[in-house]
Amino acid sequence: MDEPMIPSSIADIDASWMAAALGQPITGVNHEQIGEGVGVSSAVYRSTLEGGDLDSVVVKLPALAEEAVFTSTVLRMYIREVRFFENLAGQSPIRVPAGYHGAVDLETSQFVQVMEDMGSMRMVDQNEGMNIDDAQRAVDELAAWHATFWRKADAPVDRGDVVCLSDPVYPAVLPMVFAEGWEKVNNAMDVDPVIASVGPGWVDWMPSALERLSGAPNTITHGDYRADNILFDDEGNVVLLDFQLTGRGSASYDLAYFVTQSLAPDLAATHETALFNRWLDGLIAAGVPEADTTNLWDRYRDAALFCLVYPIVASRGMDFSDERQYALVDNMNTRFVRAVDQLHLADLL
Structure with missing residues (x-):
C-alpha cells in the first residue's frame, strides 16, 4: 500500500488515509480534538477507528494558530517529533507511545504523527x-x-x-x-x-x-x-x-x-x-x-x-x-x- 500524503488538516484523514497509514483495514474514523489549553505547538486529535486492531489512535498535526506554527517551523519542532519516533524512541528508558506513522516535509515542516493513544493513563x-x-x-x-x-x-x-x-x-x-x-x-x-x-x-x-x-x-x-x-x-x-x-x-x-x-x-x-x-x-x-x-x-x-x-x-x-x-x-x-x-x-x- 502506498504511503499516504501528508494531510493539510484533520479533514484529510479519512478511513482510506488511516488504512494506508496503519496498514490495517480501517473502515471508519471519527476525530475529536484533545489537549486544548495543554499544548500550543500542535493540534492533537483522538481518532476512534472502525475495523483493524486498534480502537483509537492519537494524531498530531501543526498548530491551528499561525504564531505557533511559525515558531515551531523555524525551530524544526515538527521535524524533531517525527525523527524521535523514527530513530530514538526505541532507546528511551521511559515508556513512550508507540509510533504508528510519521511523515514531515523538510521544506515546509508540514507533518503528521500517528501514535498510540495513552488516554487511559x-x-x-x-x-x-x-x-x-x-x-x-x-x-x-x-x-x-x-x-x-x-x-x-x-x-x-x-x-x-x-x-x-x-x-x-x-x-x-x-x-x-x-x-x-x-x-x-x-x-x-x-x-x-x-x-x-x-x-x-x-x-x-x-x-x-x-x-x-x-x-x-x-x-x-x-x-x-x-x-x-x-x-x-x-x-x-x-x-x-x-x-x-x-x-x-x-x-x-x-x-x-x-x-x-x-x-x-x-x-x-x-x-x-x-x-x-x-x-x-x-x-x-x-x-x-x-x-x-x-x-x-x-x-x-x-x-x-x-x-x-x-x-x-x-x-x-x-x-x-x-x-x-x-x-x-x-x-x-x-x-x-x-x-x-x-x-x-x-x-x-
Missing part, C-alpha cells in the same frame, strides 16, 4: 502542579533518560534528529518571538515586579546561557519535561509525551524546567534541593562519571532563568480568553518568580 494538571511522590518518580526516570544518552547526543544532532541548544537558530529567532510574547503578556496580565525587572535583560543574557547549557558533558534533553507531558501508568511508572523540543544540552536543563514549572511554588521551595540531589544520585548510579556532574548546579540555575522563555513565547499562540490557557501562563510566571527569588537568578544577568 493518569494525568497531572500542570496548573494544579505535581505532588511530591509523583515528582520523585518523574525525577528518577528523568535521571535514567539522561544517563542513557550521556555523551551520546552528537550523532542525533548530526542526523538532524535533535537540535543543539547552541544552534544559531535560537539566538536568531528567540529575541523576536520573546519580544512579541513579552508585549502580549504585559498587555494581558499584571506582571509581577520580579519578572518585570528580569525580562528586559533576558534577551542579552540568553546567547551566553545557551552556550553554557550546550557545553560538554551533555546528553539528549527532552526539552519540555513538565507535568502536562508526563502520564503515569497503574504501577506509577512515567509515560512521556511530546518530543518537539528534543535537544543536545546539559541534563540540568530538563530538571530545572520540571522542578521550577511543574511543582507549586511552596512545594518546589521545600523540595528543590532534595530533588536535585536525588536526580544527581540517579545519574551516578546509572553510570554517569561523578566528575561529569560537578557543574550541574550552576547549569541548573542557568536553565531556571532561561525557562522564562516558555510562558512568554508560548503565549504568542495562546488564547487568553480561554481560562485554562490564561491560568497556565499565569501559573508559570508565578512559579518563575519563586525560582528567581530563591535561587537568586537575577544575579546571573
Whole structure:
C-alpha cells in the first residue's frame, strides 16, 4: 500500500488515509480534538477507528494558530517529533507511545504523527502542579533518560534528529518571538515586579546561557519535561509525551524546567534541593562519571532563568480568553518568580 500524503488538516484523514497509514483495514474514523489549553505547538486529535486492531489512535498535526506554527517551523519542532519516533524512541528508558506513522516535509515542516493513544493513563494538571511522590518518580526516570544518552547526543544532532541548544537558530529567532510574547503578556496580565525587572535583560543574557547549557558533558534533553507531558501508568511508572523540543544540552536543563514549572511554588521551595540531589544520585548510579556532574548546579540555575522563555513565547499562540490557557501562563510566571527569588537568578544577568 502506498504511503499516504501528508494531510493539510484533520479533514484529510479519512478511513482510506488511516488504512494506508496503519496498514490495517480501517473502515471508519471519527476525530475529536484533545489537549486544548495543554499544548500550543500542535493540534492533537483522538481518532476512534472502525475495523483493524486498534480502537483509537492519537494524531498530531501543526498548530491551528499561525504564531505557533511559525515558531515551531523555524525551530524544526515538527521535524524533531517525527525523527524521535523514527530513530530514538526505541532507546528511551521511559515508556513512550508507540509510533504508528510519521511523515514531515523538510521544506515546509508540514507533518503528521500517528501514535498510540495513552488516554487511559493518569494525568497531572500542570496548573494544579505535581505532588511530591509523583515528582520523585518523574525525577528518577528523568535521571535514567539522561544517563542513557550521556555523551551520546552528537550523532542525533548530526542526523538532524535533535537540535543543539547552541544552534544559531535560537539566538536568531528567540529575541523576536520573546519580544512579541513579552508585549502580549504585559498587555494581558499584571506582571509581577520580579519578572518585570528580569525580562528586559533576558534577551542579552540568553546567547551566553545557551552556550553554557550546550557545553560538554551533555546528553539528549527532552526539552519540555513538565507535568502536562508526563502520564503515569497503574504501577506509577512515567509515560512521556511530546518530543518537539528534543535537544543536545546539559541534563540540568530538563530538571530545572520540571522542578521550577511543574511543582507549586511552596512545594518546589521545600523540595528543590532534595530533588536535585536525588536526580544527581540517579545519574551516578546509572553510570554517569561523578566528575561529569560537578557543574550541574550552576547549569541548573542557568536553565531556571532561561525557562522564562516558555510562558512568554508560548503565549504568542495562546488564547487568553480561554481560562485554562490564561491560568497556565499565569501559573508559570508565578512559579518563575519563586525560582528567581530563591535561587537568586537575577544575579546571573
